[in-house]
Amino acid sequence: MAKAATIPAGSATKAGQHEHHAPPVHLKAAEPPKELERESLVLNNRSLGWITEAIAGVCEKPMPKWWWPAFIVSAGTMGMMFSLIAYLIATGVGVWGLNQPADWAWDITNFVFWIGIGHAGTLISAVLCLLRQKWRTSINRAAEAMTIFAVACAGIFPVVHTGRVWFALFPGYLIPFPNSNGIWPQFRSPLLWDVFAVSTYGTVSLLFWYTGLIPDLATLRDRATHKVRRFFYALFSLGWTGSNRHWSNYEKAYLILAGLSTPLVLSVHSIVSFDFAVSQVPGWHTTIFPPYFVAGAIFSGFGMVLTLLIPLRALFNLQDIITTRHVELMCKVLLATGSIVGYAYGMEFFIAWYGGSPYELYAFKNRAFGPYWWAYWSMISCNVISPHFFWFKKLRTNFVFVWIISIFVNIGMWFERFVIIVTSLHRDYLPSSWGYFTPTWVDVFTFVGSFGLFMTLFLLFIRFLPALAISEVKAVTPQADPHHPLGGAREHHH
Amino acid sequence: MSDPKSLGLLAQFETPADIMHAAMAVRDAGFSKWDVFTPFPIHGMDDAMALPSSKVGFFTFVGGVTGFFSGMGMIWFMNKFDYPLVVGGKPLFTPLFAFPVSYELTILLSAFGTLFGLALLNRLPKLNNPLFSSERFKRATNDKFFVYVETADPKFSAVETRALLATLGASAVEEIHDTEA
Numbered sequence: 136m137a138k139a140a141t142i143p144a145g146s147a148t149k150a151g152q153h154e155h156h157a158p159p160v161h162l163k164a165a166e167p168p169k170e171l172e173r174e175s176l177v178l179n180n181r182s183l184g185w186i187t188e189a190i191a192g193v194c195e196k197p198m199p200k201w202w203w204p205a206f207i208v209s210a211g212t213m214g215m216m217f218s219l220i221a222y223l224i225a226t227g228v229g230v231w232g233l234n235q236p237a238d239w240a241w242d243i244t245n246f247v248f249w250i251g252i253g254h255a256g257t258l259i260s261a262v263l264c265l266l267r268q269k270w271r272t273s274i275n276r277a278a279e280a281m282t283i284f285a286v287a288c289a290g291i292f293p294v295v296h297t298g299r300v301w302f303a304l305f306p307g308y309l310i311p312f313p314n315s316n317g318i319w320p321q322f323r324s325p326l327l328w329d330v331f332a333v334s335t336y337g338t339v340s341l342l343f344w345y346t347g348l349i350p351d352l353a354t355l356r357d358r359a360t361h362k363v364r365r366f367f368y369a370l371f372s373l374g375w376t377g378s379n380r381h382w383s384n385y386e387k388a389y390l391i392l393a394g395l396s397t398p399l400v401l402s403v404h405s406i407v408s409f410d411f412a413v414s415q416v417p418g419w420h421t422t423i424f425p426p427y428f429v430a431g432a433i434f435s436g437f438g439m440v441l442t443l444l445i446p447l448r449a450l451f452n453l454q455d456i457i458t459t460r461h462v463e464l465m466c467k468v469l470l471a472t473g474s475i476v477g478y479a480y481g482m483e484f485f486i487a488w489y490g491g492s493p494y495e496l497y498a499f500k501n502r503a504f505g506p507y508w509w510a511y512w513s514m515i516s517c518n519v520i521s522p523h524f525f526w527f528k529k530l531r532t533n534f535v536f537v538w539i540i541s542i543f544v545n546i547g548m549w550f551e552r553f554v555i556i557v558t559s560l561h562r563d564y565l566p567s568s569w570g571y572f573t574p575t576w577v578d579v580f581t582f583v584g585s586f587g588l589f590m591t592l593f594l595l596f597i598r599f600l601p602a603l604a605i606s607e608v609k610a611v612t613p614q615a616d617p618h619h620p621l622g623g624a625r626e627h628h629h
Numbered sequence: 630m631s632d633p634k635s636l637g638l639l640a641q642f643e644t645p646a647d648i649m650h651a652a653m654a655v656r657d658a659g660f661s662k663w664d665v666f667t668p669f670p671i672h673g674m675d676d677a678m679a680l681p682s683s684k685v686g687f688f689t690f691v692g693g694v695t696g697f698f699s700g701m702g703m704i705w706f707m708n709k710f711d712y713p714l715v716v717g718g719k720p721l722f723t724p725l726f727a728f729p730v731s732y733e734l735t736i737l738l739s740a741f742g743t744l745f746g747l748a749l750l751n752r753l754p755k756l757n758n759p760l761f762s763s764e765r766f767k768r769a770t771n772d773k774f775f776v777y778v779e780t781a782d783p784k785f786s787a788v789e790t791r792a793l794l795a796t797l798g799a800s801a802v803e804e805i806h807d808t809e810a
Contacts, residue, residue, distance in 0.1 A: 178781075181669060182772065183771070183772035184771060184772040187668075187771045187772065192732040212662070220722075223692065299738060311703065311707060313711075313712070315709075317705035317712055318712055318714060319708060319711065319712055320706060320707070321714065321716050321725060322704045322707070322708055322727060322730055323708075323716055323719050323726050324716075325729075325746070326735075327730070328729040328730055331729070331730045331733040331734065333735050334702050335733040335737040337737055337741070338737060338742045339736060342740050342744055343707060343740070344742070346744065346747070350668075351671075353770045354668070354771060356770075357767040357769075357770045357771065358767075358771070369756060371754070371755070372753040373696075373748070373753040373755070374753055374754050374756045374757070374758055375753070375770075376666055376758060376760060376766075376770075377666040377667055377668055377767065377769045377770055378664045378665070379652075379664060379665040379666070379667060379670075379674050379675070379678055379680070380664055380678075380680065380751070381751045381753070382667065382670040382674070383670075383675050383680050383683050383685045384684075384685050384746075384747055384750045385670070385747060385751070385753055386670050386683075387682075387683035387685045387686065388683075388743050388744065388746070388747040390745050391686060391739075392740060392743055393738050395689075395739050395740055395743070398736065399733075399736045402729070402732060402733065402736075406729055406733075408686055409729075422757040445801035462780070507706070567697055588755065606670075607669070608669060609668060609669045610669040610670060613643055615646075615669055616645065616672075617644075617645040617646040617648075617649040617669065617671060617672075617673065617762045618646070621644030622644065622645040622646050623644025623647050624646040624647055624687075
């Protein structure tokens, strides 16, 4: 149908003039002009079987040599994090550097950093699905996995920062359960909204991811040669057959989940920003926070997607599925969201001056030129300058360069949260209580350890699950289109 | 051939266009107990099979409504009814501060409702399926396309149905037996 609509405007008027001479049956849609043609999403006209083999093969064949060393290093780093958490719980939150007046520091910085990373996965899987951006199919699975693992890393910090974690969980500061005096958590606080937002986000992301996995798990089940593998893939694919009666419900459910995840992902970082914006602290109490946080989250998340996928496509020879076009499109998302973030930084300063509150203005001057000037300018150089390289096609297609910039984006977005949190807190209304936050070694290694958890989960993911959505990638190829010659369509069908 | 009970005929097709064409023909022949199996959803197949629109949305709606009102109800109960406690001079309950949590619960239970509806409508999980006994059928999740017509269909005839599937361009037609028997 779309093909018939691509008659160029010029030939349409010509066809109109000759309408009574030539009956519409013979009207053949002209090929679209070369410059409008898009590079196909799967290169080299790969067959459906090739796609199955290429993606399923990754988790069926033995992992390449680097996998075990990578896994051991990641798992060791993760173990370090859990040991440090145990040390914190046994000793107290004093092992971290935070104290009055900066009672939030690396803990909440890390929390917001990781939650933000997750947002790209949901944006790719849900928002791009609703916008019918077919290129999402090559990257959505890995990006959604990244979301779930990032939320897992994020969740650790707010729980642990309460110190006596057993109170945080049960009976709760966080979970609605009355304490020993029968008092419930109070829902006027955005911190409690955040608990619901983040746990809903984690759960729905997991459900969405699993729904997408079901048909691919069935593919792995049908290809499995080992009994144990077949048993587990069969169990988790729930007996999926590819029945069209099932696909019909499945596609509706998938669309609904995308529709639910879209307002969800926008609400999650909005609510995270309420943790700050609803308070009275100068530097936090601003209305720009929700959209600015959401844009920043997507920016950081796409940075992490590029950090993970550029090596992944090369290491597993998936260049025909994750193509240059995919990387380029992601760079453009970085450029767009990075520009929004840059605009927000500027607007914050403008409003601090224009709003006429001396405290607000001081907080911002202190950010840029106070004792944490180095953090502020690191943030600016990573987040405001680096995305603008992507105006140039030559740089967008240079993968080494893109990968390096993606690292800068990750660093910059971590600094953004650090700047917002620590520079706003360390000098409050009472100069006698001003202080300077310095992290302890426990702070540093707990954060480093969270990357261990993230990478361990991601390595296990590529080891056991299809890293790309097999059925979805197939569905966007011409071979899958019953009206395309490659899908078996014959001339006379039209 | 006659010992284990025959359950239906499974016909293999090679391309999406062929399976689409076959589905339309089987639909037009008036069958009711039949299905199409494809490695990915094919656009237009629902019409080709004359399937009604999916009812998953109903379950989403029920989940969403439940989520929203349980959120509001929970907050009202905890902060206004069971243990009223004034914090910062704010009201004990208004739908405004209860909204973010209720909104999240709306989405959470909508998602669970959707998945529950999906499982219920598709009768999944169902780990034993006579079709799994076919070696050929393993490629339904890879690169081949299948039509399956059940013997339970009133229009089914072992000879004529096989002939119909063959004329539609099936590359293979196979009889599926009851594996339990």
